[in-house]
Amino acid sequence: MRGHAFYKDEYQDAENLASLVQETDDVEELSEFLSSLNGFFSVVVDADDETVLASDRMRTGPVFYSVDDGKILVSDDCGWMTKETPPLTRSKVSEVEYETSRFVTSSNTLYKEISQLQSGEIVVFDKSSADISTYQHHTHTTTNSRIDEDELRIEFQRVLDAAFERLIDAADGRPIAVPLSGGYDSRLIALMLKRLEYENVITYTVNTGGDTLAIAERVAENLGFPWVTANVTHDEWGEFYNSDTWDEFFHSAAYLGGLPSPTEVPALMKLKRLGKIPEDALFVPGHSALDSMKATPEELERANDIQLGRLTDHIVDQHFKYNESTRIPSCDIESRVAESIGMDTSIEPRSSVEAFERWRLKERRAKLIINGSRVYDFLGWDWWMPLEDEALYEFWRRVPMSYKRHRSFYEEYIKILYADIGAVSIDEAKSTEDDSFKLMVADKLRGSLIWPLVSRSYALWDNSWMKQKYMVEYKLEDIYQSDPRYGIMSKSELKEYYDGQSYIFFSLLSRDTLEKIDLGTVELS
Template sequence: MDYDFRHPDLRYTVLTDGTVYMRGFFYWKENFVESSTLSDHFTCEDLSNPNLLDEINGEFCLVIIPSEGSPVLVVDKVRTIPLFYKQLTGGWLIKDFLYEEGTPLDECATQQFLHTGYTFHNKTLYQEWQQVPTSHVVILKQDVAIQHRYFSYSNEPSSKRIEELSDEFSKVLHEVFDDAVKRIGNKKVILPLSGGNDSRLLALLLRERLPASQFLSFTYGVKGNEESSVSKKIADSLQIEWKFIEYDETMWKTIYSSEQWEEYVKYALMGGSIPHIQDFPSVVKLSRDFKWDANEVVFMPGHTADMLVGGHIPPELAFSEHLTQLDLEKAIQKKHYRLWQSKPNKTEGLLKDYYQEWSTRTTWTPTLACLAFDQWNIENRQSKFIVNSLRVYEYFQQSWTLPFWDTRLITFFSKVPVEFKYNKYLYLYTLHKMYPDYFPKPKSTTQTISLNQKFGVFYRPLKWLFHKRNHLQRYFTDPMNWYKIYPSYSDYLKRLAFKRKGVRYANPYNVNSFIVQDVLRKIEAGTKR
């Protein structure tokens, strides 16, 4: 076995029956475990046991090399720290990063990347390389890698009333943030504070536990945008320091054409995860202005309570009585295959890795369908798009933590009945109870009317007109100035469609559509050298 580790915190520890490389932390039976204390509690055999791994809670990866037997790779329940592997003659190569120039691409994974911004399950963009999916153990036998899922996002729904569930959620939140504050210690919390519910809740829970001097909040965008106004009001009410970082035309053109952006793309790609652009200019400026040491601060984004609490559940799964596996697959495609539309259609077959797992189910209730939908979301979009945005902090040698992805919260919401989870009802209901001055009372849990239902036969032509107008105007009107990554309007217009291997890709969904296009072009240009 050979390895190539980039992050300095991925350190080895000698156990009684082998060696373990570990990065991060986890809790196990009231014990806080890091690499330095791993040998106090575990053997290599313990850490390879799926039943034990199911019990631990944290942000970590493990590379387990027993004295006898096969190497084992483990990532946490949302893959905060990725691991990659490929087979060599007579062994394996393991990495904690992946950008391979000149390596042949996997066409199925490439289509996944183009349409969503990430590859699925254990795939990477490269034919020879695989990655460890969320909540998985991978055993590297001599001739084959064997995967085991040690945690599944599926539980029987609770029969508790909403008041009981709300009280339980509130209790879990406080436990999670009590532990988070202990981990933080004296570090300064750097808080990306938008006008949304998640970062607002994060700020409130932390401010109850930490002095105002231990915070720096920031937001960004075009001067005077509505979200920044809301953000400042929240920061002022909590008496915490607030910074606004302007995203103007000159800034975007400078950054997107810089060597620093090129280096960051290679750092953050991780074998098939779109490099996160949203925070990048802000972290560039904050790092330059403050020159923090990694041990002085911790970035704490609000990723991504919105999904976990039910914000992504589609009504066609939540309110339908007769569901099939095909309904689930269509719902995933509708929600997640957005970045580009291709002709001829290249999205068919992109879910084939999941057919075997789902085909064992014969009955699909709304609860089961929504749990499977959310599990797919966690294992793919959340881990490889949302959580992978942490690479922007790492690139600037800063630390991070994600309290909303604590296992206690994941497990709690996997048990919430769909009627309370849909439209984030229980979440918003509880937030209003906890902080009535900051969160309004939610209206109801009933199904919202979709635009398709509202406009009927006029929906498709109206949708086409809306997107056409949006494509033509957003270069000038976007509140984040995203599309000024291109030096001129004509350059932007040229990117609205492109051809690849005889297939036309058009109707870009958002700025990530353009980033995926540009990144893939550069990768393929390097592959052809």
């Protein structure tokens, strides 16, 4: 058992949860028990007749498994899995998903012989027959609640307060470390801790270029929280990349199912070494369930039934946005979308909106965003995600789409709260790292009737030789110098491997992990 959660309003650590799991007699009882938990966990039970694997709603603890010669292999260490599993075969479809979205969907991984546990899933391996059975103790669905904005605001504050009271209970007086970015989610974490008068707080920010550091430091100062950062150089990133630590992190960070994010590793290693973040700190990242329910295209809201082709087109448009020159096999991706959302099964989505949200929560949310917490596990720190609290998830599930779209209600709420608690102007309160004109236009128009035209215009520019030449001649040098993560490659390598990608660092990192380009000496099994 890994993790911690609340059961019947009482905080339970991993040891207590393991005891409670052992009290269940069958899959039905286990499913009912897991559904009653509010927290973050993964379960492996090896009994005489069967092996059972289970994950929480967000799959916060990745688990991999394979079956060979009537036996099951189970681990959260990708390096061990690839060594112990018989000769491996790369999946071409999985490689495309990895290269263009940074993760592999459904139970698939980079290798055909290895599977990954999915969010809200229970996997049972029968030792006598060597058969695998799967069950869902959680499946995302949508509702059509009606509520006015005043009621919504009151209910949101009530649910937020309760979620953060649970965080404070879980922290039990320990220092809370908040990774403060230039965005709204981490800002809300800091605001709520200030509102509930939790004083043992430290904030930190990792430099990835832009004005993130300045914005984050200003937020921390306005709220009266200490703020630290670590100046990690290009050379230090290069040393990290060429060290055993890089391999160890990737193997522990579920790289077979999703591209790990190494962004925080060197900075946190340095802050830990310097004693700037306590050994017993509880890390609280700003991952929010709302992010998977905010951007459903309006076309899908108007659809009377699920048109799998159009649904897949929207998913690819939003989330397969890395290495844009890579050809995406539409039919194969469509089949994987159908598998992921449960088409033609007892849990088939009831609407296009439900299907879209379910895919985002189960795939992008779990394997790309939530998987970012692997860095805390790797460095030996505990963590909790209050914005993924079960009550908050249920709140957002009931909120009308008009309030969720583009996070309009949510971000307005945070601006007002920051202006109040931080004693700043509304203009100051709405300052974030993502204020570019292109991002603002895309955020407002995505899913609208004119979005296809706007999207095609962006695509024409993004895929043009003019943009690529402009970037190589005038921008790549600045991008390299401003972001120390590019220390994993040379300037000449950046120019050589850049082919017009909008998200350059992770696009090149995914290709390097797949061994399609060579940025250095890293070799993963």
